[in-house]
Amino acid sequence: MEPEYTLYEQQMLRTLKRWEIKLQQPPGFVERTSKALQTRINRLLPDKMHTTITATVKGIIQTTLFGISYVPAGLPLRGLSLAERDGKAEELLSRYRKIAAVEGAGTGAGGILLGLADFPMLLGIKLKFLFELAHLYGYSTHDYRERLFILYVFQLAFSSAPKKPQLFETVRNWPTIAAAMPRTDDGMAGIDWLQLQQEYRDTIDFRKMLQLLPGIGAVVGAWANYDLLEELGVAAMNSYRLRWLQERAGARDGGNAR
Template sequence: MESKDYLLSELKTIEKWEKDQKSVWFWERLTRLPFKLLDKVTPKFIQTKIGSLLDELGSYIQNGGQYLTSEKSIFQFYKKKTGRNINELADLKDVPLEEMKQASLDLGGRRKNAATLQGASTGIGGIFTLAIDIPAILAISLKTLQEIAIIHGYDPKEKKERVFILKCLQFSTADYVGKGAILNELSEFGKDERKSSEVISQIQGWREVTLTFTESFGWKKLFQMVPVAGILFGAFSNRSMINDLAETGTMLYQKRRILERLEKVSSPVNE
C-alpha cells in the first residue's frame, strides 16, 4: 500500500487535471456548431443510425449487451505488461497505483491505434460511411473504458460500474459546463450508496451521452463530405477521441482507487 503522502500527492495531480478540463478553448466551442447546422441536411439513414445508439446504450446499462468485455483478456494483457499473475478481479485491487496507471495508458495506446485505422477506413466513403464509423468508435470507447475499469479492479458486469463508465464517456465529450456537473455527480460515487443511486436514477444520462457523443462529430461530418479529406480527418478525429477518453478513464479510476486507499490509511484501525 502506498504512503498517505504519496496518495495525497497523486490526488492533487488529478484534481489539477480536473480543473484544467473545466476550462474550454474557443475552438472547442466552435467545433460544436457544425453538428447543429449540418443536422438538418444529414441523410436520414445516418440520423437513424445515430438514433439507434440510444437503444444500444440503454441495453449496455441494463446488462452490458454486445459491448461487455472479457476479463480474461485483460488479465493476460496485464501479465504481459507487468509479469504479475492475475487470476481474478480481486487480485488487481491492491496492485500499485503507478502500475495500474501505466497499464491503462499502454492499453489506451493500443485502442488509439485501432481507432485511427477505423477512422481512416470509414473516411474513404465520405459522409455516407459515418453511419458505420459512429457505432464502431462507440464500441471502441466502451471497450477501452471497461478495460481500464478492470485494470483498476472494478467489475463492468455490475450495473453501477457501467453507469460510471458512461459518465466517463460523457465527461470526455462534454463542454466545460458539463464536465463540472459530471465531476460533482461522481465526487461521492461508490462512497455514498445514496449518492450512487441518485446518479443511476439520473441515467437519462445515456441519452445525454449520445447527444454529446454525436455532437463531437460535428467537424467530422463537415470534412467527411469530401471523401479524401475524410480519410485524414477521420483518422485524426478518432485517434484524438480515444486518446482523450483513455486519459479521462485513467484519471477518474485512479482517483477512485486513491480515495479508497486514503480512507484505509486514515481509518482508526491503521492509526
C-alpha cells in the same frame, strides 16, 4: 490518520488537481463558436432525425452496458499499486488508439456510407476500452453500478465545457452515489438520452464531418479517432485514479487499498 502517499501518488494528486481546474474553465472562443454553430444545425434538423439518432445511441449504449459481451474475462486486478495500474492503462490506451485509428482510416477511405458506419463502430470501441480499463483499476463491470459509472465517465469526456463540472462532481462523489443505489439494474432511469447524444455529437461532429470529405477521409478518420480515444483515455484514467486515491485516503493502512 492521514495516509502516507507514495511519490507517484503525490504526483497523481497534483495531476488530478490540474485536471479539475481545467474542467472548471469556461469554454474558449473556438469551442463557443463550434457549439453555437452546432446548436443552430441541431435546430434545423427535424425532430424525427433527433429521435432516430437518440434511439440509436441509447440502443448501442444500453446493449453494451447491460450485455455481457464487453465484460472482460477473469477477475478485476487486485494487489497492484496505482503506478502499476497506470502503466497497464497506458498500454491499453495505446492499443485502442491504434485500433480506432485503423478503423477510422478504413471507414474514412470508403466514402460517406462507410463514414456514417464509423459512428456506431467507434462508439463500441470506446465502450470496450472503458470496460477493460475498469477491470485494470480493480472494479468489476459485472456490477451494473460500475457500468453506470462508465457512462458518466464517457459523458465527462464528450460533453461541452458547461456540463463538465457537474459530471465531474458525479464522478468524484461516486462512492456515495453508488452506495445509495439499489442493487437491481434500474439506475438508467435518470439518464437524459437526448442530451447525451447531442453533447456527444457536438463534441465529435466537426472532426467526423471532415472524415466524409473525398480525398482526405482516410487521413482525417485516423486522426479523429486517435484523438478522440486520447481524450477518452485522459478522462477515464483520471476518473479511476481519483477513485483509487479516495479509497487510499479512506483506508486505515495501505494494505486495504485496491
